[in-house]
Amino acid sequence: MTTHHDLEDIDYTPIKELTGPGEARSNVAVLAELFPDAVVDGRVSLDVLRDLLGEQAEASGTETSGLRWVGIAEARRLSTVPATSTLLPRPDESVEWDSTKNIVIEGDNLEVLRLLRRGYTSKVDVIYIDPPYNTGSDFVYEDKRSSTVAEHEADAGLRDNEGATQTGEGSDRAEERRQSANLHAKWLSMMYPRLLVAHSLLKETGVLIAAIDDTEHARLKLLLDRVFGAENFIASAVWQGGRKNDSRYISVGHDYMLVYAKSEGALRQADIRWRETKPGVHEVLDAGRNAWIEADGDEVRARKIMQGWFKSQGEDSPIQAMARYTYFLPDGGLARDDNITWPGGKGPKYDVLHPKTGYPVPVPERGWLYATPERMQEAITAGQVIFRDDHTKPISLKKRLEDVTGQVVMSVFERQRTHAGRRLKELFNGDAPFEFPKDTEVLARWIDLVTRSSKDALVLDFFAGSGSTGHAVMDLNATDGGNRRYVLVQLDEPVNKDGYKSIADITRERLRRASKRIAEGLTLESAEIDLGFRSYRLAPSNIRPWDGTGELSLIEAVDNLVEGRTTDDLLVETMLRLGIDLTTPVDTRPVAGSNLYCLGHGTLYAFFGENVTTEESNEVARALVEWRDENPVESDITIVVRDTGFADSSAKLNLDAAVKQAGFTTFRSI
Structure with a gap:
């Protein structure tokens, strides 16, 4: 059996001794x-x-x-302070464990954040916390x-x-x-x-x-x-x-x-500006396209149709803010009249002739927007200039609606908080287990705004509550077929609710129900969105620490795992310590009575078998080489083994020599 001193001649850096950013x-x-x-x-x-x-x-x-x-x-x-704990995977609490990229973690959020720091530094697009x-x-x-x-x-x-x-x-x-x-x-x-x-x-x-x-x-x-x-x-x-x-x-x-x-x-x-789509803009654009088709490309007729359409809309409708968009460009694009003068004044002044009367139109005091008559004529020829009935009235520029569909968000907004509670109550069939949920529509709006509608945004909420942020992310993806993903962290805070031991229980159940509800209304564009989540729970490290006194006993050396922990648990701790995204693809093959893991399509291999003999170590080495040759990668390859998982020192020495001879150079232990 392996003792503490038997293996001192093989120096694999323990992953618990590695450090990460911010520590x-x-x-x-x-x-x-x-x-x-x-x-x-x-x-x-x-x-x-x-x-x-x-x-x-x-x-x-x-x-x-x-x-x-x-x-x-x-x-x-x-x-x-470096994290000392780990996360235990809970596929039994999860939805679509094998395919999802979303994560829900139960436990103290400070320790969880420290655990995530190595793998998620500079990777999050937006953090929303309440x-x-x-x-x-x-x-x-x-x-x-x-x-x-x-x-x-x-x-x-x-x-x-x-x-x-x-x-x-x-x-x-x-x-x-x-x-x-x-x-x-x-x-x-x-x-x-x-x-x-x-x-x-x-x-x-x-x-x-x-x-x-x-x-x-x-x-x-x-x-x-x-x-x-x-x-x-x-x-x-x-x-x-x-x-x-x-x-x-x-x-x-x-x-x-x-x-x-x-x-x-x-x-x-990066010249980033935050804009949100004007309410009703898509309805206005659709009406414009229909008017252009109905008028058979005649702008005068199409204008009358659009003016009538706006009058038919409610006076309080947000659509009325776009009521000036009744002009059309030659390609049928909807437009409004806009300023055609030089910004700030002192612009060029020259004659622009009215196409019907042949007389010059009024020259604005600030001068024309275009520097030369030739450039002005290009705009006129392209149908971008609005002339009035005769030359006595000023002309305007056509401003395409599709170019200005966004608007700046106001810093003050109104939204009744009762909406969020009512929606959660409906989701739980009239018995909401959480009193003050966040409003998913408000969250979705602001997440979409600050990420500039990025469909691949990563969203973090480490005061997750009932899981509104995750629900909002799924709603956004359902709207546009996006691949946004979320990481939620919720303390294991006890609650007095029938069927729920902690708020984290409510978080997970809310996400399960929300995903089912959203799935019922998916379109072809959003049919493949991620509606699952991986559940993890914060726990002490899988490895029982050695107190540093004397030698490890034979039993402790072989069985240094916390009782009840699995090789899957060890893999997650390895990923956290090495800074690997928890949703990185993982493949497994049975080798020598345990699982051999391959992560990141071949950048890391991990084997946590116990009491591995010399013969079995040869089997592990062969499997590593075969798998590496099947999935060659350009980057360095790391191998992680369980430090006390060998039957004796010769078994570990044998594996060490075999993989080094095969070209592997980076080794870690847990």
């Missing part, structure tokens, strides 16, 4: 590349770093503006560092060994202020590390949308300024959700959506 060791490595003088033996000299940064470095203890609270340093540190609003109810995100009121006061220097340092009726340490300060600090310390890790997951053109109410709006704005940079703040959208007639002073029925770009500069450099 403390990786941050030090980045600093070492930028400022090698400041890093010695893996330790950072802050004094040297300040010298190298010059006047841009802030001296220790300097008072600066911005958000501060007791516990900020510890909260920041939590974002750099975090706890900190209304004073029991706080469920403890992170092993949330403080009691007394601990908060001690950290803030307001309490010593003898008790509170300020007492008495006139003290500014009134009970409600003490409770409030502690409550806000706990909430900020909960949000800060999660936002720091989430920031790293976004693409450079990615966007975060955070819903919040008045209680923490100001603090969350300052916190996001700290994490994202104030220069990347886009807007604080106001969602008016209804009237509260029982309010004593003002009906506060609104919430906010704080919108931040990962890099507003990257958006600007």
Whole structure:
């Protein structure tokens, strides 16, 4: 049997010792590349770093503006701590496990985000979160560092060994202020590390949308300024959700959506603009095409038909905003009259003759839009200029509707919150298990907006609640046949609902029901959309840690797996540690009494068999070479094995020699 010292001569780097982006060791490595003088033996000299940064470095203890609270340093540190847990795959809770690219994870979202960081850094297009609003109810995100009121006061220097340092009726340490300060600090310390890790997951053109109410709006704005940079703040959208007639002073029925770009500069450099389709524009375009066909290409007749059509529409219809689109281009394209003058004035002035009277039309004070008479004549010949009945009236330019179907979104919008609850109630046949679901139509609208209707967007929500974000993503895909995918994370928070042990149970059931409902209404264009999800649960690592004392016993060396864990569980932990997307294609072949896994079409192979003999190690080596030769890849190939999975050292040495001789060079162990 293998002992700890038997295999010291074969050095496969354990995957648990690898580091990833955003973790403390990786941050030090980045600093070492930028400022090698400041890093010695893996330790950072802050004094040297300040010298190298010059006047841009802030001296220790300097008072600066911005958000501060007791516990900020510890909260920041939590974002750099490597994940120590794993995710257990749950195909039994999933829908279309083998084909879906969507993911639902149950467990503390800070640890889950740290687990996802290696595989999803700079890959997420949009993060939508609706975090706890900190209304004073029991706080469920403890992170092993949330403080009691007394601990908060001690950290803030307001309490010593003898008790509170300020007492008495006139003290500014009134009970409600003490409770409030502690409550806000706990909430900020909960949000800060999660936002720091989430920031790293976004693409450079990615966007975060955070819903919040008045209680923490100001603090969350300052916190996001700290994490994202104030220069990347886009807007604080106001969602008016209804009237509260029982309010004593003002009906506060609104919430906010704080919108931040990962890099507003990257958006600007790519000339990215957010636009949404004007309501009713497709109906207007269809009416225009029908009018053109009915008029047999006669613009005068087609105009009359369009004018009559607009009059037949309701006065309050959003279609009326496009009522000026009654002109037509020679190809039948619907258009409206628009300015044909030089922007800002001082444009060219020349005669433009009316086609019927032959006299010049009025020359605008700002001059013509086109620099030369020849260019103007090209526009006239192309049917892009509108002439009135005679030369005494100014002319206009035709502006094609299809070129301006988008509009800028207003920062204030109204949508009754009761719609979301009613829709969820209908989905659950009249018995909604979740009281305040997010509105899928609002989410779909904003996700579509900030991703510029990208059909391949990756959407993350790490306060998933009832799963509205996943539902919204499926709705969007059903609308346009898109391939958007979602990653949802929900704490295993218990609930008192019949049939549901936790909110995560509700999340999964809502997605199951929503996918069935959506499937019933799919069109040919959207028939192949992804309506499934893979379910995972956060759990301690599959590998029982060695405490470092003495040698591993024979039993422990062979059976170091947590009881009940499988090789599939080991594979997921391997993927997380190596930074591999959880939905990467996986193929398996039975080899030597266990599964040999092939990931990414041949970039990684994993074998977690136990008590593998020398003969079986030869079988594994042959299978690896055969599979590699069937699926040749240009990139490096990694092999991962279970470090204590061999019957003896000769079996491991045999496999090591065989695969190295076959050309494999990168090895890891778990």
